[in-house]
Amino acid sequence: MLRVLAVMRRYVPLVSLVVFVAFIVAGLSLDEFRAVVVNAITICLSCIGIG
Amino acid sequence: MPRLTRRRWVQILSTVVLNPIVPNYFTGTIVQAQSKGICVPVLNCYSCPAAIGACPIGSLQHAVASIRFRLSTGEFQAGLYVLGSLGVVGSLVGRFPCGWLCPFGLLQEVLHKIPGPKLRLPRILKYLKYIILALTVFILPALVLNAAGFGDTWFCKWICPAGTLEAGLPLVAADADIRSMVGLLFVWKVALLVAFVLWMIVSLRPFCRTICPLGAILGLFNKISLLRLTVDHRRCLSCGSCSRACPVDLDVPTQPNSPECIRCLKCIKACDAGCIGYRFSPHGPAAEADRPVEQEAAAAGSPPDGPRRRPG
Numbered sequence: 001m002l003r004v005l006a007v008m009r010r011y012v013p014l015v016s017l018v019v020f021v022a023f024i025v026a027g028l029s030l031d032e033f034r035a036v037v038v039n040a041i042t043i044c045l046s047c048i049g050i051g
Numbered sequence: 052m053p054r055l056t057r058r059r060w061v062q063i064l065s066t067v068v069l070n071p072i073v074p075n076y077f078t079g080t081i082v083q084a085q086s087k088g089i090c091v092p093v094l095n096c097y098s099c100p101a102a103i104g105a106c107p108i109g110s111l112q113h114a115v116a117s118i119r120f121r122l123s124t125g126e127f128q129a130g131l132y133v134l135g136s137l138g139v140v141g142s143l144v145g146r147f148p149c150g151w152l153c154p155f156g157l158l159q160e161v162l163h164k165i166p167g168p169k170l171r172l173p174r175i176l177k178y179l180k181y182i183i184l185a186l187t188v189f190i191l192p193a194l195v196l197n198a199a200g201f202g203d204t205w206f207c208k209w210i211c212p213a214g215t216l217e218a219g220l221p222l223v224a225a226d227a228d229i230r231s232m233v234g235l236l237f238v239w240k241v242a243l244l245v246a247f248v249l250w251m252i253v254s255l256r257p258f259c260r261t262i263c264p265l266g267a268i269l270g271l272f273n274k275i276s277l278l279r280l281t282v283d284h285r286r287c288l289s290c291g292s293c294s295r296a297c298p299v300d301l302d303v304p305t306q307p308n309s310p311e312c313i314r315c316l317k318c319i320k321a322c323d324a325g326c327i328g329y330r331f332s333p334h335g336p337a338a339e340a341d342r343p344v345e346q347e348a349a350a351a352g353s354p355p356d357g358p359r360r361r362p363g
Contacts, residue, residue, distance in 0.1 A: 010334050011333075012275045013142060013275050013276060013277050013333055013334075014333050016138065016141075016142040016272070016275055017139060017142040017143065017277070019138070020134070020135045020136075020137075020138025020139045020141075020142055021135065021139060022135070023131045023132070023134050023135025023138060024131070024132055024135030024136060024139065025135075026131045026132075026135070027128075027130070027131035027132025027133070027134075027135055028132060030126075030127060030128050030131065030132075031128070032114070032128050032130070032131060032132035032133070033088045033132055034088070035113075035114070035117075035128055036087070036088045036090065036105050036110045036113075036114075036132065036133065037085060037087050037088035037105075039097070039105070039109070039110060039113045040087035040088065040097035040104075040105040040106075040109075040110070041081065041082070041083045041084075041087050043081055043098050043218075043222065043229075044097070044098050044109065044204065044207065045229075045232070046203060046204055046207065046208045047096065047098055047109055047204055047207035047208060047211070047214050047218070048096070048098050048207075048214050048215065048218045048219035048222060048223075048237075048240075049208070049214070049215055049219045049236050049237040049239070049240030049241075050219070050223075050229060050232050050233065050234075050236070050237055
């Protein structure tokens with residue numbers, strides 16, 4: 001059992017990478033890239049301590 | 052003039068590459084390009100006039116702050132793209148961007164070179180950044196909503212000194228309309244920035260180590276990222292030179308992949324025995340080389356084989 005867990009731990013970095021790439025793909029398919037652009041091209045007054 | 056290290060050159064290059072549109076500082080405008088959709092893995096305010104990328108922490112707060120509103124309108128946008136961007140960088144290199152790419156990290160290191168009394172940070176403060184991450188990036192933006200159903204960007208609004216330095220001050224200086232809106236919040240942000248600057252002079256990278264939510268997120272990946280520090284405990288002389296070189300006061304031989312490590316790799320350079328290295332490998336934390344001699348011996352069922360000293 002411990003050996004199985006040890007083997008599984010070896011693949012944690014790759015699994016993590018694949019999961020987060022899937023997050024990016026899912027986010028892109030939900031048009032989140034555009035949402036980020038819209039926020040980032042507008043001066044965020046509250047972010048800079050004005051609003 | 053002191054000779055700059057390779058890491059310093061990379062930090063300077065990264066700062067320039069991420070903020071190349073310098074003329075915007077004089078016009079008080081910000082970049083409108085599609086590149087602003089790319090989340091850079093460093094704390095670089097997207098309201099900075101020269102910035103060409105998006106700050107992941109600002110983007111994440113916006114995503115969390117608008118999640119309730121978007122769900123009510125049938126849009127399922129939960130910040131997966133931003134989380135995925137952070138997760139991919141973390142899975143690949145952990146906190147490496149903190150040590151090599153972050154402009155605010157560069158500023159802190161430069162300010163710390165100003166002569167004067169220097170103070171070590173209490174270890175307990177390292178947990179503060181996780182509280183700040185949870186509260187100001189996730190919980191408060193998601194739960195404290197205005198009448199329209201939007202939350203606020205609590206970290207950017209109340210804490211982030213990078214935003215004040217890179218965006219607030221330049222825009223207030225260049226734009227009369229923005230200048231006319233300055234109030235108590237801006238005074239608070241500037242006072243906080245001044246306090247951080249003073250802190251940076253006496254302590255090394257205090258913001259990264261105690262406040263930065265981006266560092267908190269990327270640090271969680273240090274133990275599992277493909278880029279990992281390795282320590283050959285059989286060759287270690289226990290001389291402590293790696294720990295003395297460490298800017299975040301780690302005991303490198305026992306915790307080479309601590310969440311606090313910013314992967315500056317100074318310890319590798321400081322180790323005369325050459326027992327600290329790094330590897331970029333898909334094989335995870337089961338690697339034997341990371342484990343102290345005592346752990347290896349326990350795993351093998353035998354005592355460690357003698358003192359860790361270099362012969363001769």
